[in-house]
Amino acid sequence: MFEKKTYICNIFYYSMISGKFAITIHILTLLTKFPNDYLSSEFIAGSINLNPVLVRKEIANLKAHQIVESKEGKNGGTKLAVNAVNLSLKEIFEMTFESINLGYAKNQPNPECPVGKKINQNLAGLYADMNKQLSVQLEGISLEDFSNQF
Amino acid sequence: MFEKKTYICNIFYYSMISGKFAITIHILTLLTKFPNDYLSSEFIAGSINLNPVLVRKEIANLKAHQIVESKEGKNGGTKLAVNAVNLSLKEIFEMTFESINLGYAKNQPNPECPVGKKINQNLAGLYADMNKQLSVQLEGISLEDFSNQF
DNA sequence: CAAAACTGTAACATTTTTTATTACTAATTA
DNA sequence: TAATTAGTAATAAAAAATGTTACAGTTTTG
Numbered sequence: 001m002f003e004k005k006t007y008i009c010n011i012f013y014y015s016m017i018s019g020k021f022a023i024t025i026h027i028l029t030l031l032t033k034f035p036n037d038y039l040s041s042e043f044i045a046g047s048i049n050l051n052p053v054l055v056r057k058e059i060a061n062l063k064a065h066q067i068v069e070s071k072e073g074k075n076g077g078t079k080l081a082v083n084a085v086n087l088s089l090k091e092i093f094e095m096t097f098e099s100i101n102l103g104y105a106k107n108q109p110n111p112e113c114p115v116g117k118k119i120n121q122n123l124a125g126l127y128a129d130m131n132k133q134l135s136v137q138l139e140g141i142s143l144e145d146f147s148n149q150f
Numbered sequence: 151m152f153e154k155k156t157y158i159c160n161i162f163y164y165s166m167i168s169g170k171f172a173i174t175i176h177i178l179t180l181l182t183k184f185p186n187d188y189l190s191s192e193f194i195a196g197s198i199n200l201n202p203v204l205v206r207k208e209i210a211n212l213k214a215h216q217i218v219e220s221k222e223g224k225n226g227g228t229k230l231a232v233n234a235v236n237l238s239l240k241e242i243f244e245m246t247f248e249s250i251n252l253g254y255a256k257n258q259p260n261p262e263c264p265v266g267k268k269i270n271q272n273l274a275g276l277y278a279d280m281n282k283q284l285s286v287q288l289e290g291i292s293l294e295d296f297s298n299q300f
Numbered sequence: 301c302a303a304a305a306c307t308g309t310a311a312c313a314t315t316t317t318t319t320a321t322t323a324c325t326a327a328t329t330a
Numbered sequence: 331t332a333a334t335t336a337g338t339a340a341t342a343a344a345a346a347a348t349g350t351t352a353c354a355g356t357t358t359t360g
Contacts, residue, residue, distance in 0.1 A: 019347085021252035022273055029265050040306065047266045049257040051349050056308065073357025074305040089276070093252065100250060102171035102243070106319090107199040114300050115179050116197045122299045123172055126239070126291075130284060137283055141276075149272045150264050169318085190335065201320050206336065223328020224334040256348090307356075314349070321342070328335080 020096040023048060023058050025146065028092065031068060032084040032147040038070070038077030058096075065095050084147060090138035100134055101127040170246040173198060174208050175296065178242065181218060182234040182297040188220070188227030208246075215245050234297060240288035250284055251277040 026048050030039060041059065045052040059078050062068045067087065070078040104123055109116035176198050180189060191209065195202040209228050212218045217237065220228040254273055259266035 019253035019256060022254055022269070025273070026255060026259070026265065026269050029269070033265065038306095042306085047260045047263040048255055049259050049266070050255075053309085053350075054348070060308075070307065071357080072307045072355075074303095075358060076306045076356075078307090097252065102247065103169035104172050105176060105198055105200075106169060109176070109199050110197045113197040115176065115183065116199070118300050119172070119176050119179070122296065123175070125299075126296070130287065133283060133287055134280060137280060146272065146276070149275075150268050188335095192335085202336095203321075203338085204319070206338085210337075220336065221328080222326070222334095222336045224332095225329060226327080226335045228336090301360105303358100303360085305356100305358080308354085309352100310354105311352090312350080314347100316345100316347070318345070319343080322340085324337100324339090326335100326337080329333085330331100 020058065020061075021093060023050065023054070024062065024096045025089075025092055025143075027055065027058060027062070027078075028067070028080070028084075028087075028143055029147045029150060031078065031080045032143055033150070035080055035084075038075065038079050040077040043077070061095060065091075067091075067095070084144040085142055087143040088139045089141045089143070089146065090135050092143065093134075093138050099127065099131045101130075170208065170211075171243060173200065173204070174212065174246045175239075175242055175293075177205065177208060177212070177228075178217070178230070178234075178237075178293055179297045179300060181228065181230045182293055183300070185230055185234075188225065188229050190227040193227070211245060215241075217241075217245070234294040235292055237293040238289045239291045239293070239296065240285050242293065243284075243288050249277065249281045251280075 027044055030044055030047060041052040041055040045055045048055065059068060059070060062078075063070060067080070067082055068078050069081040070076065101123075104120045105116070109119055111117050177194055180194055180197060191202040191205040195205045198205065209218060209220065212228075213220060217230070217232055218228050219231040220226065251273070254270045255266070259269055261267050
């Protein structure tokens with residue numbers, strides 16, 4: 001246990017989940033449905049209802065992970081470079097998020113308080129455990145499985 | 151399978167996780183460490199390094215769930231209203247987030263596209279499965295367990 | 301070869317969400 | 331009665347997420 005006393009402090013930050021996973025899986029589902037076509041960013045954007053530039057940005061990420069290949073120029077577009085059977089949601093998850101977490105203390109918590117001093121470390125440990133479990137679960141679902149729901 | 155054709159559409163949105171869980175568990179950990187004291191929002195804010203008004207807002211949420219009780223006026227503050235042994239991280243999670251999710255298509259996806267039409271529904275199913283598993287995991291960790299790490 | 305249809309990106313604008321602040325009322329204690 | 335504290339609303343500021351415009355570079359097709 002420790003003493004109760006008054007503390008005062010200041011600033012710093014992290015960030016959180018966005019819509020990348022949803023966008024990416026939407027793109028990949030479309031590509032899975034048309035495995036032989038190069039789909040244009042505009043076509044994909046039309047299904048997601050999103051600006052084509054944002055679609056291209058997510059595609060750039062997929063390319064970097066060698067999940068898709070794309071062709072420039074007229075009749076260009078993007079297609080899967082892997083078999084949907086062999087790509088799990090875990091991998092998609094990891095490509096778009098680093099991990100699940102429920103947030104950290106963002107303003108540097110008080111280092112003179114035993115709780116403030118260790119809170120982020122302990123949260124990190126908790127989140128690591130959560131991610132471990134989640135990974136196992138997502139590993140069991142392939143892109144193919146997900147796509148077959150449509 | 152379905153046809154490849156061009157789509158165009160428009161707007162709508164959701165939201166996502168923030169730092170509520172981290173703040174709330176920080177508050178609860180402090181309250182667990184001082185089970186017999188009424189801690190002021192300013193004291194708590196000093197440990198988290200957060201504006202006291204925001205602390206009071208999270209406390210309002212905890213009060214609504216009858217996890218803490220508070221006393222107004224001089225020497226007032228907040229203390230636990232339950233035993234930390236009997237409060238699981240699952241309950242804290244549910245009080246601060248509704249659930250984990252990795253985002254939805256926010257702009258109304260194209261209802262004429264088979265993928266656009268069902269994407270949010272299928273994502274919701276996936277997220278529900280993820281939450282189910284996560285809940286079991288978090289249910290096994292009590293506030294007491296978490297607090298004992300400090 | 302020229303026009304059209306794409307990708308790839310950068311730069312910037314806009315919107316939305318999150319976080320912080322100020323201010324004030326009401327309650328309680330000393 | 332003065333001091334301290336919760337409760338809360340209103341507003342401001344900051345940060346993050348999205349969206350837009352613009353344009354260079356590729357590839358195909360006529």
